[in-house]
Amino acid sequence: MSTANPTAKHNHNPRTAIILSILLAGLGQLYNRRYIKGSIFILLEISFILTLGEFLNYGIWGILTLGTLQGVDHSIFLLIYGLISIILIAFAIVLYVANVKDAKKDAIRLRNGEKIPTFKEAVKNIWDVGFPYFFVTPGLIMLAFIVVLPLLFTVGLAFTDYSQSNQPPRNLLNWVGFENFGRLFFETGGAGNNIWQDTFISVFTWTIVWTLVATTLQIALGLFLALIVNDPRIKFKRLIRTILILPWAVPAFVTILVFAAMFNDRFGSINTDILAIFNLSIPWLQDPFYTKIALIMIQTWLGFPFVFALFTGIxxxxxxxxxxAADVDGASRMQKFRSITLPHVLFATAPLLIxxxxxxxxxxxxxxxxxxGGPAVRGQNAGGTDILISWVYDLTFELNQYSMAAAITIILGLIVTGFAVFQFRRTRAFKEEEI
Structure with missing residues (x-):
């Protein structure tokens, strides 16, 4: 007894549907007798080409050349037009792939004799299954132009020669490849000096020291105070906790400005009222070493209340x-801290601490x-206390070294991304361990 499907169309070739869909979106659907869907795809592609074809052509030309007529073509605008064109082409490719897959799927159904849903049934199915996507899609489109486009623009600038002395439309920008990154890491100028390399090494080193020392101190101080306040022999715990959290309640920028006045070399209360007792006067704002010490102390003051509150709850x-049980075993205070308190605290708070x-x-x-970011340092184009992010600000808004600022921003982004990936992996590890 034959089991062949009488409605199967063995001569209906899915490969033909794929080829037709590639040649023109919707032709594969017409081949599959999905006339309404095919017509919609054809109208979409023709409309896309007629309305955006010239812009896309101009944008791709612009991003490849960055202009050819000095004083007429604006390289920055051409770069932006090119990036917008790439995003639009990416959206079009996604829809085109969906069109090809849809044609292939329907062709396979027809060849096997399966029922093909009508247009009304297909719309209902799309609404039922794709309901969340209809609400997510506008956000994704906005994300592409509000977040992705500026990121791509920054990446693009990092590979150009955009600087104060080379600005459009007076001059045309040029693609310089990894030259900007080479100036930061490898290039050596005349007499063995390279202001970019020297400044980058200095700023990057201070950024690492600043991050490790300031953050570790605020965590250590928060943990120390939390342990003391949590001691059962301490009374008035609520009052003490409230006082210790007060610095967190004051806006950080207000506290920083107050401390900036207090550490002023000439009239600050640190020098005039406190250190004057010992006949001392420290150049807090003139000497980079003392400025760094002041910054670390201020950040410790600003950061410990959050850590204190976090550890107190844990x-x-x-x-x-x-x-x-540890007392029964004869464990000392330090042993209980190392074996019970610290592991429990770190287990619960490590992602936040990272x-x-x-x-x-x-x-x-x-x-x-x-x-x-001051004070100024001879032989560098960054201040003595500038970290990478503040150096990028100076390069962008004061020195107009846009391409170098973009290159440093990419390095910053990679480092912060590494932090984030490490944090997410640690979070996952904690969850797996807990399970």
Missing amino acids: LQSISKDWYE MQYAGNFNNFNIIYLFNE
């Missing part, structure tokens, strides 16, 4: 039975508000 959740390091790595506010 310490109160540790079972007292563990400590009682993000504290990432936050301080890009802590622009304190660096800029305290002393604008």
Whole structure:
């Protein structure tokens, strides 16, 4: 007895549907007798070509050449037009692939004799299955132009020669490849000096030291105070906790500006009222070493209340039975801290602590508000306390070294992305361990 499907169309070739869909969106659907859907795809492609074809052609030409007529073509606009064209082409490719897959799927159904849904049934099915996508799609489109486009523009600038002395439309920009990155890492100028390399090494080193020292101190101080306040012998715990959290309640920029006045070399209360007792006067804002010390102390003051509040909640959740069992075993205070308190605290807070390091790595506010990254350093185009993010700000808004600022921004983004990936992996590891 034959089991062949009588409605199967063995001569209906899915490959033909694929080829037709590639040649023109919708032809494969017409081949599959999906006339309404095919007509919609054809109208979409023709409309796309007629309305955006000239813009896309101009945009691709612009991003490849960055202009050919000096004083007429604006390289920055051409770069932006080119990036917009790439995003639009990416959206078009996604729809084109969907068109090809749809034609192939329907062709296979026809060849096997399966029922093909009508246009009304297909619309209903799309609405039922793709309902979330209809609400997500506008956000994704906005994301592409509000977030992705500026990121791509920054990446593009990093590979050009856009600077104060070479600005459009007076001059045309040129693609220079990895030359800007080479100036930061490898290039050596005359007499063995390279201001970009020297400045980058200095700023990057201070950024790492700043991140590690300032963040570690605020975490250590927060943990130390949380342990003291959590001690059962301490009274008035609520009052003490409230006082210690008060610095967190004051806006950070206000605190930074107050400290900037207090550390002023000439009239600041640190020198005139406190250190004057010991006949001392420290150049807090003139000497990079002392400015860095002041910044680390201020950040410790700003950051410890959050860590204190975080650790206080964790310490109160540790079972007292563990400590009682440790007392029975004769464990010392330090042994209980190493074996019970610290592992429990780190297990619960490690991802947040990692993000504290990432936050301080890009802590622009304190660096800029305290002393604008100063004082100046001879032989460098960055201040003595500039970190990477504040150096990028100076290069962009004061020195107009746009391409170099973009190159450093990419390096910054890669480092912060590394922090984020590490944090997410640690979070996943904690969840797996807990399970």
